[in-house]
Structure formats: C-alpha cells, structure tokens
Amino acid sequence: MPELPEVETVRRGLVPAMEGQVIASVRVNRPDLRWPFPARMAERLTGQQVLTLRRRSKYILADLASGESLLVHLGMSGRMLVSGRLIGAYWQQTGAEGGQPGPHKHDHVVIDMANGARITFNDPRRFGSMDLLRTDQADRHRLLAGLGPEPLGNSFDARYLAAALAGRRAPVKAALLDQRIIAGLGNIYVCEVLYRTGIDPRRPAAELGADSVAALIPVIRDVLTQAIAAGGSTLQDYQQADGASGAFQDDFRVYGREGQPCLTPGCAGVITRFAQSGRSTFACPDCQR
DNA sequence: AGGTCAACCTGAGCGC
DNA sequence: TGCGCTCAGGTTGACC
Structure with missing residues (x-):
C-alpha cells in the first residue's frame, strides 16, 4: 500500500481533476472490493460537486455538496488514474495501461467528471475499499473512528x-x-x-x-x-x-x-x-x- | 486486554 | 514454456 506519503501523492494528483468539479457519471464494474460497495453508490455520486479532497491516515475523503463523503482506501495494490495516467506510481504498471484508454483488467470504478477528466480506480488484489458516509459524522465511521493521531499533526508529540x-x-x-x-x-x-x-x-x-x-x-x-x-x-x-x-x-x-x-x-x-x-x-x- | 496469526486476493520473480 | 514456490507498501477478526 501505499502508505501515508503515497496516499497524499494520490490525493494531490486528484485535486486538479476533481476539486470543485461535478461528477457526470459513475461506472461500477463489480459489486464490491474488500467489502460491498454502499447502496446505490453510483447514483449517490452522480451529479455531485466535489467540494474538497482530504486525507486521513491512508484514506482519501471526497466531500460532496450533498453532505456525503466518498471514502477511498487503496489497500495494497489500489491505483488511481486520471484520464489514463497513473498518479504516484507506487505500484508497477502492468499490461497495456501505459497511456492507453481503458478499460483494463481490475478497473473497478470509473468516474467521469463534467470537465472531461476520467478517474479510474484500479486494484488487482482488491484489498481496497470505498464507502459513503455523512461528512459531519466522518470521524465516527468504523474505519476512521479508531485511528490514532496524524504523525504530521500537532497532537503527535x-x-x-x-x-x-x-x-x-x-x-x-x-x-x-x-x-x-x-x-x-x-x-x-x-x-x-x-x-x-x-x-x-x-x-x-x-x-x-x-x-x-x-x-x-x-x-x-x-x-x-x-x-x-x-x-x-x-x-x-x-x-x-x-x-x-x-x-x-x-x-x-x-x-x-x-x-x-x-x-x-x-x-x-x-x-x-x-x-x-x-x-x-x-x-x-x-x-x- | 494485549499480542499473534491466518485470511482476504492477484501478480511478479525466481529456481528447477 | 511451465510449474511451484515466495514475496508484496494493509487491515480485520479469530484465537490464544
């Protein structure tokens, strides 16, 4: 996995394509990764503006205008591509992915933004996950609630x-x-x-x-x-x-x-x-x- | 309660 | 070429 620096690199790579932009459509190619995707995930994402992309530990959170946030974990082998380009290549690029348009093996979720950018979540081992949660209750989500302090934060001393x-x-x-x-x-x-x-x-x-x-x-x-x-x-x-x-x-x-x-x-x-x-x-x- | 370990998956690399 | 084995950046849940 990507550890904290790799996840932060991915977050920064997604910002220009997603922050402030509207999600035009979402394709979900399988019902689950490590856990089942949340109910009606594609519908709940479609049409939403992404207000902010933030990171907590190894998780990325996309806060949406609806008051929900998309929670993403990359697991061991999860990768994000923006319009076919890999962000922060912490995992060896395989097969025909280099610069080629999709779809490719293990492209599990594809998000098309209204600005034309295509965000692809590719994860061969499928240890990654996605979920939707209430933004104002993010800290209580089961995957986030037990986390210790951010090592780059003020409370870590x-x-x-x-x-x-x-x-x-x-x-x-x-x-x-x-x-x-x-x-x-x-x-x-x-x-x-x-x-x-x-x-x-x-x-x-x-x-x-x-x-x-x-x-x-x-x-x-x-x-x-x-x-x-x-x-x-x-x-x-x-x-x-x-x-x-x-x-x-x-x-x-x-x-x-x-x-x-x-x-x-x-x-x-x-x-x-x-x-x-x-x-x-x-x-x-x-x-x- | 705290600590250890198997399990979840696919793919790459190696020795034979 | 192929088979079998080991290893891989994470996390959970079952079991001492």
Whole structure:
C-alpha cells in the first residue's frame, strides 16, 4: 500500500481533476472490493460537486455538496488514474495501461467528471475499499473512528507517544504499525524510521527510553515529509512517461537492502531481513539496538 | 486486554 | 514454456 506519503501523492494528483468539479457519471464494474460497495453508490455520486479532497491516515475523503463523503482506501495494490495516467506510481504498471484508454483488467470504478477528466480506480488484489458516509459524522465511521493521531499533526508529540507506548510489550515495530497508536505508517516507513533512530525493531515498545521515544518524533515527521515531497515511493523500476512516479525509494536506507552494507558512517554492519508478525523487517544488526 | 496469526486476493520473480 | 514456490507498501477478526 501505499502508505501515508503515497496516499497524499494520490490525493494531490486528484485535486486538479476533481476539486470543485461535478461528477457526470459513475461506472461500477463489480459489486464490491474488500467489502460491498454502499447502496446505490453510483447514483449517490452522480451529479455531485466535489467540494474538497482530504486525507486521513491512508484514506482519501471526497466531500460532496450533498453532505456525503466518498471514502477511498487503496489497500495494497489500489491505483488511481486520471484520464489514463497513473498518479504516484507506487505500484508497477502492468499490461497495456501505459497511456492507453481503458478499460483494463481490475478497473473497478470509473468516474467521469463534467470537465472531461476520467478517474479510474484500479486494484488487482482488491484489498481496497470505498464507502459513503455523512461528512459531519466522518470521524465516527468504523474505519476512521479508531485511528490514532496524524504523525504530521500537532497532537503527535513525545508526550503522546510515550504514553501510547507505555506498558506495551509488543515489539516497537508492531506498535508503530498499529494504526490506533499512530495513523499512516506502514512497513517501509517504519523500517526506515527505526533504522534512522538506531532502534532495534524487536525491542518491546515499553522498554524504549524517553530519549528514544523523543527521537522518533522528528524522524517520523522528516521521513514522511521528505517522502511526500518526493512524490512517494515507487517499487519495481517503473518509470512513468510524464514523470509522475515517486522517487523516495532512492532514499531508502534499509528497506529492500538485505545483504548490502549499512549506510551509517563508520558502521561495518550488513543489512538483514527477518520476519515480524509475518512481515519483512529490514535492519542493521550493528547500529540498531 | 494485549499480542499473534491466518485470511482476504492477484501478480511478479525466481529456481528447477 | 511451465510449474511451484515466495514475496508484496494493509487491515480485520479469530484465537490464544
């Protein structure tokens, strides 16, 4: 998935095509993704003006003039195309999609705007989702209600994080992946953050000292901010014709670098990969303690 | 209550 | 060429 920076990149890519614009028609090619689509989704979207596109954690919310909001989650493989162009290519482009008009395999929802832009939601693995909710009750939606603070927001600070990690015996990596504690981090950025703070991902969260917890805050903010500025991360070696793909993968220091030398000056370590709760962790055994 | 793990899916890449 | 296996950026719900 796309993690927070990739979702923010997608949101920004959708803004020129959608914000302030009217939805002319909607084609829904299957009844569900991860969950069933909301009742009469196409009808409830058609004719609506999109007032604002915003992001909460890894979710995109399109606030409509009707008082409803379209909630979108990209799952692991969800992609958005604007008139055939992929936004923030965090997933390898496949098949005949490059610049070709649709439809293509896994184009599940197609939204035509009155301005002529065509928004396509393509998701091979179908872990993504869409829902409609009352805009004024968005915070109570089941997918949003339990989310922790935005890592780039004002309420996320050392005091909060220390309290959230207190008493947690889970590995610090699992804790930082827990969206109830902090919303928006995923496997890549947690690996990068723990490497850059010199913390062993296996350490029980509660055993981190106050200094380590405090050190996490600016590193989390910096990594996410830099990744957003780079347009997110692109896996595989996909390059988009219009240059819209992200570039933060060039700044990965541990993710995907198993067997390669540690990049910390003076460290002779070799990056290792091991599994934590079923997911790959990349770390330097020498400088993460 | 907190922590761990399987499950949900398709596709790419690898070794044989 | 093809088969079987592993892996993939997320999240939920069942089970200790």
